[in-house]
Amino acid sequence: MRTRPHTLAIGAAASLVAALAVALPQSAQAADTSPVGFGAGTTGGGNATPVTVTTLAAFKTAVTGSSAKVVKVNGLLSLSGQVDIGSNTTVLGVGSASGFTGGGLRIKEATNVVVRNLNISKPLAPADGITVQESTKVWIDHNSFSADRSHDKDYYDGLLDVTHASDNVTVSWNTFKDHFKGSLVGHSDNNAGEDTGHLKVTYHHNHFSNVYSRIPSLRFGTGHFYDNYVQGADTAVHSRMGAQMLVENNVFASTKVAVTTSRSSDVDGYANLRGNELGGAAIEISRQGSFTTPPYAYTAEPASSVVASVTSGAGAGKL
Template identity: 80%
Template sequence: MRTGPPRTHAQSSALVAAAAALAAVAVLALPQPAGAAESSPIGFGAGTTGGGSAPAVTVSTLDAFRSAVSGDTAKVIRVNGLIPLSGQVDIGSNTTVVGVGSASGFTGGGLRLKEVSNVVVRNLNISKPVAPADGITVQKSTKVWIDHNSFSADREHDKDHYDGLLDINHGSDDVTVSWNTFKDHFKGSLVGHSDNNASEDTGHLKVTYHHNLFSNVYSRIPSLRFGTGHFYNNYVSGADTACHSRMGAQMLVENNVFRSTKIAVTTNRSSDVDGFANLRGNDLGGAATEVSRVGTFTNPPYGYTAEPASSVVASVTSGAGTGKL
């Protein structure tokens, strides 16, 4: 029971206002629920804005899409429906491409980001990219955010029938790959296309992968040559070889979960020069590791929060893929 003189009306009002302010601060301080869509990329791709606040244009045919994504002026393109492709469509700089709903996107081919910058690709279904087309190719490009997409193919064909789901090459830089699903494929995500491309790739190919699901993808999760890769809070299930660091690449593999996977991390396969890797906080689930050279990349040059491996499966399975924006 309160003792002393009664509070004045002004004092009571001030106390109520102060309590409300504290409550508001407390709410703002609460972390976002796992899988809540970020409004901007975390990682090496930070600062990528795409078309920003440019007026959105909705397209539902291939011709309309090709026209809408060309050029380097700021633009936001909404893809409504599933559009068949043969080969790839080139995307201009300063572009956001986003799918409408959970089932819009492309099948049979993919998108190419060549010699461009500041591109966002979100909420697209990209399936069965018949070789030589990748689902998405990032080539000689910078500032790219690949977020909340669903990539898939099948394992019923020869391993070379489809090309990569997401390949990043030719000195590309500052890329974040977040909250995507990659399913039913042989060759997931190749970063650095060749052992013979050191002159172009050394010092580049800086890529962050976080909160992605790789399910029944045989290898290249990712395969990284020459570059610097941060692979954290991903869920890998059903792989033969997952993270592959080669040709002097530096990879930090942090707080991921591996299930039904033969080799979680390797640095000494397929290339003449080994890569480097640092591992911390992972749940390997019985998977082996082959780390011939421990790397020096331990502190990424950006702010991020890696959740513990114990919560990754729940976060990724509920939050990754299309329809979650």
Template identity: 80%
Template structure:
């Protein structure tokens, strides 16, 4: 993961939402819940009604997402990356069909605002690139993507699937799949970044599936997180609140998981957590400090944990909008 804050068009080159969208040339009706984000990222509109541009090469994509004018960029096919491509403000990036996206690297949303990323396959982001990095950015919606790698290599061979850091704020992560990876989603990159991060890093995760992801589901420092209606299978350590972070863990399902929630690992300062309505599936919890974040400042509907696995299986990932 790069911590260089200089703005660049892209790091390395090798090779909003409307009521109805066109994916793969076919009109796809979407429910109200899928046409706009809920949670902390509510109000994100991306490129809005800008005329879509379809790209199928890295050079065309990098040029299309540059700058802060309103734009909707449709990615057709699987594009190989080395490093990350920077995404400008007021942008919607939308995969065409069920198999478009990026492999080998990822996307970076840096010093930007009002960005939507939907319906992409993002796989095997070789370190130091994350699948998606959100850095010094606000109003971001990451929705209906499929993130994946493998666990055949050392844990540092790939970087994070989705990392949110450097005082980013008002982010919603919804209806994505994360699979076969060591380091899922890190919010707040360092224990030493409290001066920048405190008061920011407000993130909502809902209706995501984490399958065979070892840890960081998510790992949250300093910020405020709402983790609800997610399905976690095969984790060693799932939700991790540290460095004074406040995490509300609500109506989720954990299966074949050792530790569902912890507040007291890996950092000198513990975090806070509130748990309610979860199906822990026999997983342990390590709550050293009960949090004060119990009422998110937005409207949402949390379904009962008993229906979460079926809902997420039917709706999460690329090709589902």
């Protein structure tokens, strides 16, 4: 969470500076040192001695296993498909231009994983930019996801998908740009037996720009979507198959439908809205939800300051 600059009159007292810092929303004060939301408590590799890699082969070796590890990626690495990330791992991009293109990362049957400060671009189907499957305690923070919309919608896969009963995930301060299918939570209408009671995900302070839909699309689970900035979407937040969504203090611009609970599935979802700036976008709420109080501490800054916070603080290179 990043501080926005303030101009104070010459000679202003130190006490006034302190008062302003206290008055700022929690989300605007500093870059997060730990996740807020359902992913709270995720530490990744913690204080393990970092290992820096510059090749894909070295990266694949470095992220295997469940021992505590911090792996720094230096450079933009091309790959096909996905690389599996072991438990108790932090993957951290070096600078503002490191990461992966052509494929992505898979967190499968793992726990306690942090992914930060990466550029992840053009994940060719069937590879997502990041896939989280059968995993718990995951923090996806300050990454830049992108593709293009000059190809068919199925040419690339999802930028960030959370599936197969994964739980306790926080997605914060990322940018998602130029894509059709943004972030899918719950892969199928037919997976209730595995997913019901799971798929708890928090999205906050993310910037979705020219992403057509799935911002996010959530089945069966519980989602908290707050302080995000959505530009140029056809359908943004989509709650379906009985999912519960709290949509709070977001800004929607040039968006057709900000929130829907009644599309594309036989069973509608649920949603509660508060404090959003819809910018003329429609809402399609067929069922109001019961999820109004998240089970964790957080402070949602008002929608009036979200655009400034997110455009200055989200994405790789902003830590």
